Amino acid sequence: MKKAIVVASINTSFPNDEKHYFGVDRGALYLSKQGIMMEEAIGDFDTVNEDEMNLISKYSKNIHRLNQIKDETDLEVALSRIINLNFKEIDIYGALGGRVDHLYANLILLNRYINQAKIKLIDVNNEITILNEKKEYELLKNKFKYHSFFAQDEALISLEGFKYDLYHYLLTKNDIITISNEIMSKRAKLTIHSGSLLYIQSKDKY
Amino acid sequence: MKKAIVVASINTSFPNDEKHYFGVDRGALYLSKQGIMMEEAIGDFDTVNEDEMNLISKYSKNIHRLNQIKDETDLEVALSRIINLNFKEIDIYGALGGRVDHLYANLILLNRYINQAKIKLIDVNNEITILNEKKEYELLKNKFKYHSFFAQDEALISLEGFKYDLYHYLLTKNDIITISNEIMSKRAKLTIHSGSLLYIQSKDKY
CATH class of the missing domain: 3.40.50.10240 (Thiamin pyrophosphokinase, catalytic domain)
Structure with missing residues (x-):
């Protein structure tokens, strides 16, 4: 590719x-x-x-x-x-x-x-992409401490292996509840059941 | 107030x-x-x-x-x-x-x-707000060189007195045509016929 x-x-x-x-x-x-x-x-x-x-x-x-x-x-x-x-x-x-x-x-x-x-x-401090496939994503612990998800319109998602897990949560575009999450062990799972997400990985400047 | x-x-x-x-x-x-x-x-x-x-x-x-x-x-x-x-x-x-x-x-x-x-x-370099009233806004030339408008969902707008004017333009949320506009004289006019806008005023850092 x-x-x-x-x-x-x-x-x-x-x-x-x-x-x-x-x-x-x-x-x-x-x-x-x-x-x-x-x-x-x-x-x-x-x-x-x-x-x-x-x-x-x-x-x-x-x-x-x-x-x-x-x-x-x-x-x-x-x-x-x-x-x-x-x-x-x-x-x-x-x-x-x-x-x-x-x-x-x-x-x-x-x-x-x-x-x-x-x-x-x-x-250096951010990596941003859009996730729009209805599937299970395996996310690895990396140099970015924080993992934030924002719904484009609305998205039904589950998070497993994060500091704050969610199960079939309907995230709306005015929702910021999924900001600054953290992967607890080596890997975590994000499932998009429907919709699409802006996915921002970040770390503090200092 | x-x-x-x-x-x-x-x-x-x-x-x-x-x-x-x-x-x-x-x-x-x-x-x-x-x-x-x-x-x-x-x-x-x-x-x-x-x-x-x-x-x-x-x-x-x-x-x-x-x-x-x-x-x-x-x-x-x-x-x-x-x-x-x-x-x-x-x-x-x-x-x-x-x-x-x-x-x-x-x-x-x-x-x-x-x-x-x-x-x-x-x-110092940005001022950001949301404009959501259907009306004519008078915008004054100020310390910010650039005036950018982004539709929240979609917005029907007119611009008059800008470097790039528009007349009843339907701006969609994936549209960036109204970025970095400039007020030509002392004042300019933005009309929101429908919808709402994210309004970002900005200037370069240097």
């Missing part, structure tokens, strides 16, 4: 042993400065100077330059192009810091391609 | 000329260190030592100490108590940084009391 690594800002930590990189706007500059070859650099590059643009060109198989006046965000265009290239797994780094409007828009984008690819938003 | 200022974390900038302050967990410590008298300090205070707790007591008319094991977040309990005290306007500072799960939960809380109070989440 083809996996894309998307880097959307500078000073972002990302894995350097993958095959297919995409740089979004200043993320493309950051990747090229690390000497990482990109499938494509996408953005309006309005804050990038000529020397920097040359560096990006050197490290990109393709550059997709957007008009500054546009109806879509850079990441939105990038995702649509990556989906069209048939990537089924897309990890996005550097899309959670900064402005809350962008963060919120990026959560919306997670939803848009839910049936075409498994998309994650990742930074 | 009674206005509550809620401070939910440390190193948070907030106005110091208001009448009614509430400190949530370490926010209460921060307020007491600034010598500001609180109506109430609310939290489990699990990271606060005895000396700090004494300082909080000195600056709080009332302390509502929560069990560490609880089904609700500290801010959730605080909001419910403040609403019960009949505050109609609640500005929350220090609830946008840190973990994305908390940020997302706080966006959900904005919704919960929509018919009882006007609640805002505020930090």
Whole structure:
């Protein structure tokens, strides 16, 4: 299964042993400065100077330059192009810091391609994805202490092996009862009986 | 109209000329260190030592100490108590940084009391609220460059005087077309014909 690594800002930590990189706007500059070859650099590059643009060109198989006046965000265009290239797994780094409007828009984008690819938003303290299959998920204890589940509309779920377990609980979209749960032993079980969940793994900054 | 200022974390900038302050967990410590008298300090205070707790007591008319094991977040309990005290306007500072799960939960809380109070989440770079009245809103050019609107479910809206105007546009919850708009002159007009919006004002960090 083809996996894309998307880097959307500078000073972002990302894995350097993958095959297919995409740089979004200043993320493309950051990747090229690390000497990482990109499938494509996408953005309006309005804050990038000529020397920097040359560096990006050197490290990109393709550059997709957007008009500054546009109806879509850079990441939105990038995702649509990556989906069209048939990537089924897309990890996005550097899309959670900064402005809350962008963060919120990026959560919306997670939803848009839910049936075409498994998309994650990742930074050092958070990993976010959508779970929408009616099945039992095995979740492993990992570097993230907290596991939070939010219903998209509503979701019927069960949790087993967590600090706070639930049995056939109907979670509504205004419910925050399933925030900051913790996996008690090595693994735990989440069952989605119906609906879909925003799944946020997180740890404290300090 | 009674206005509550809620401070939910440390190193948070907030106005110091208001009448009614509430400190949530370490926010209460921060307020007491600034010598500001609180109506109430609310939290489990699990990271606060005895000396700090004494300082909080000195600056709080009332302390509502929560069990560490609880089904609700500290801010959730605080909001419910403040609403019960009949505050109609609640500005929350220090609830946008840190973990994305908390940020997302706080966006959900904005919704919960929509018919009882006007609640805002505020930090130096963002101001977030929900607009749910079918009317014409006059929005003034201010320190926030960007004005973003997201539909809660769906909303029919018009924008006039913005960089990107819209006329009777049906915004759905997966739509991010109305992100990062800008007010062109002194004032602009948003009309909500139906539905409700998450309204995020923001500016870049640098």
